[in-house]
Every structure is written in structure tokens, then in C-alpha cells.
Amino acid sequence: MQEAAFTVNAPGVDVDRLTKEIRETVARKKAAGAYQEPEAVRAERWNLDALRDDDEFIEAYLDSLRDAAVVDINDFEIVERRAAFAPLLRALKRTLWKLLKFYTYRLWSQQNTINGLFLAALENRERRQRRRLAALEARITALEGRRGTPECPPCDA
């Protein structure tokens, strides 16, 4: 087929540059506190597997865990979409909800406690690891400076 085509990688749009710009915008907005809404955090739950080897994994994982840790045991608006017998069905659903809530409240409370403890332990571990790593890196830099050895590239850990 004859077509006035671009040569592959001819000047013009540069997706590498564009992606870099996008990443910079994201970093700037993140620093200003953006993307903290529950829907943005929740959307990441399917992405954890893909982030597994990334530096951002633990941050995204903890955000998702924070979002999901507390089981919502509050009352909610009970609706009925079917027009026929709607008031009756709504009343039935409300009664069922109250009964279920009464019998399972203890279970939910325990689950919330466990989730909260688990999250706190992970956050604590993550913070301690970061601090320890930063201290070790600073110590290595100081030691290298004293011995006059060339600085090694930053650790990936």
C-alpha cells in the first residue's frame, strides 16, 4: 500500500518525553497531596500485582490496606428498585439487616481489631526499615568519605 508515511521515530511527538512530563506532573501533584481520595486509592487494588517489583509497591499496598482494613458496620440506605411491594420489601430488608447486624457485630468488631493491628504492625515495620536503611546508607557514605574510596551507586533496596 502506498501511503505518505512517517519514518518510524521521525521528529514530532516523543512519547518518552511525554511520559516523563506526565510522571513529573504526577510527582508534583502527589507532593501537593493529590490522589488521596478513596476512589483513587481503591482503584489501585488491581494494580498491586503489577507493582510487585517496583519501589512504589509498599506505598500503594499500604494505601490499599488502609482503605480496606476497616469493615464498614454502619447502617446504610436500603433501597428497593422493584416498584411492586417496594415499601414492604424495604421493610423486610431493614429487618433482615438489623438481625444480621445483631448476630455478626461481634465478628465484625474482632475482624476490625485484627485488621487494625495488622496494618499498624506493617506500617511500623515499614517506617523502621526505612529509617534503618537511611541510617546505614548515611554510615556507608561517611565511612567511604573517611577512607577516600569512590562512592558506590545508590542501593536499590
Next chain:
Amino acid sequence: MSAVRRVAFVSPRFAQGSAIGGAETLLRALALRAQSAGREVVFLTTCATDHVSWRNAVPEGRRTIDGLAVHFFPVNADRDASRFLRLQQRIGRGQRLSETQEADWLRHNVNSDALAAWLSANAANLDRVVAGPYLFGVVHQAAGALPDRTLLLPCLHDEPFAYLRATRDLFGRVRGFVFNSEPERDLARRLFGLAPDDGRVVGIGLEPRPPADRTAFPSKRGLQAPYLMYAGRREPLKGTPLLVDYFGAFRKRTGRDLRLVLAGSGAVDVPRELKPHVLDVGFLTEEEKNEAMAGALAFCHPSVNESLSIVLLEAWLNETPALVHAGSEVMRHLCRRANGGLWFGSYPEFEESLIVMLDRPETRRDMGRRGRSYVLQEYNWPTVEAHLLAALDA
């Protein structure tokens, strides 16, 4: 070396209609191409059509389909499907299996002793066997029957199955490889220590045609707002739940009126509040698929498990830019090479990429046009056929 004449292609299913996956479509297309280039081709496959149950659904025997001689063989009746699925799920979750369990997984995989027996019986009449993808028992059987003549078309990606002993054995046993992309070849080299000249990148050719009418699909379906499109299997492995969640978050956070068009097979769970904004069109005819692609703001492929994406190439052929998951090295590579799309590693990057697509129409159109040029230059049949024949004759 002189040109090889007689070639058997082996695939667990035969691509008839649009319900079959990309790997099967690719093997069928390459077989037809090899045949039209003057090679004697036979296609060996199973009687199964369903990729979950693998029940024998079509009659056994030899039939000519689109001029291609296709032999259908039954999947072994003694396979324990539930045992296979249990082990398959464990591997998929990244759990390590013992050697015995792995052998069990292979034993209850999609095997056809009849197909393997045919290969052994006809060994004298075959110069090459092209078999794929690597996950299937019939492919292991083909490589076991004629290892010195088998070219593996692995459709490999970085997933737990790639790290099995059985996979390493398979890669170590065959004569050579037919890869779909450079990143796939690089991954195989890294995982299995292949030599630089082990295997060739072949890919698939697309028939050149003008981009479809970009106004046709929106006007037929009454779509007023710009839309993002996905086409293919809808399942977690393909990233569709991620796409639906990201799309919902985008609408809620930005307040922009964007729609999502989902084509293809499989259930997709769309939250009630998003339903009015998601158009699930199921299977489309080729013409409608192209029109839908041409009219889209971008074609989104959120899967990280790809060795090549035919739908992505088709979207580019319609001058529609791509938005892919950065976790897929292959997709990222394609977007970079073509300058035809952007990639996201997280929700914020997805959001900002879409904002670029929406707010910078000239950039978006430029990416679409470059995508098309790339497909016309790299994925045309004469080029792909030359690579295929070189791989067969090596």
C-alpha cells in the same frame, strides 16, 4: 541450508471465528502464510474449543479449512481437569510445586496422545514443527516427539509458569524459537540462557487498509462523549477490572464526561453507578470493531501479560493511539518504537495520560498516525513472511 518443505503447525485450538485467542489466530495466520509461500503445511490441533473445560467439542479427523489441511485430535479422555485447574491456580499464585506436582500438572494438561502419535508416525514426512504457546501439553508433546525439528512459538511473558522446570526443559529441548517481539526474545534469553542466534522475531502481518470511518461507531451507538476502548478477553489476567476501576476513578475525580467501550468475551463487573457510562458491546464484526477503534479517544490495553497484541496493532492501523500498562515490557516497547502511545504504571499516571489525550488533540492524532505508519512498516505480510521463512529454514 535449503528451504524446508513440509511443516506442521501445532496449537491447542484452531482459530475459527472470533472467539479464539491471539496465539491461535497467530499460528493459523502463519500457517496460511507458509502455505501460500509454497511450503506443504498441515495444522494439528485438538477437538476442544473451550479454554476452561477443554472438552472435545468438534469431530476428530482431517478437514480442509480455508485451503489449509487441519487435523483434529481428541484431548486425552483420562485427564483430571479439576486436578489440573487446582495445580494451575497454585502456579498462577506463584506457589512453588514439587517435581511430582509439576509432572502431575503436565500429565493432566491439555494433552493429546493421538496428536503425538500422528507426529511420530509421520516424522519421516516432516521437516519442521511450529508449536505454541508454551503452556500447553500438546506443545510439550510435539517438542518431545520431534525435538530436533520443533520451533517453539512460546508467547512468553514474565509469569510464574515461565519459571517451571517443565518450561525450562521445553526451552532447552527444541531446535529454535519464533518470537513475537524483541522483549519476548530478551526475556527468553534472560530466563533460559539462549544464545543470541537462537530464534527469530517474526510477529504477525496485518492487511493494509485505510483507517475506518471514525464517526460511524459513535453515531450508530449514539455516543456523544469521547470514549476509551478495550477489545479482547475480559478477565483479571487481562487487566479489565483494573481498567473499570481506573475509569470510574477518572470520571469521579476529574468530572470529565468520558465513556468506556468494552468489546470481546467474558464477564465484566461494572459498578451500578458506572453502568450508564460503560458500553459493553460484546463481539463486534471486523468492520464494526475497526469503526469502534477509529472513533476512540485511545485504545487501552491494561494487561501486563502480553507477548504481542494484535488488537493494539489493529487500533494503530485505525490511527488510534494506545494507552498501555507500563508493567508490560512488550506493550511499552511497541509504544516507544512506534511513538504511538503512552503507558501508565499507576492510577495517577493513567489519569494524567488521559488528560493529555483529551486536552492535546494534535499530539493524540500524531501518536495515532505514527502508530499506523509503524504497523504498515513493521507488521506487513511481506516483511513478516520473510522473517517466518528465514526462521523455518534456519
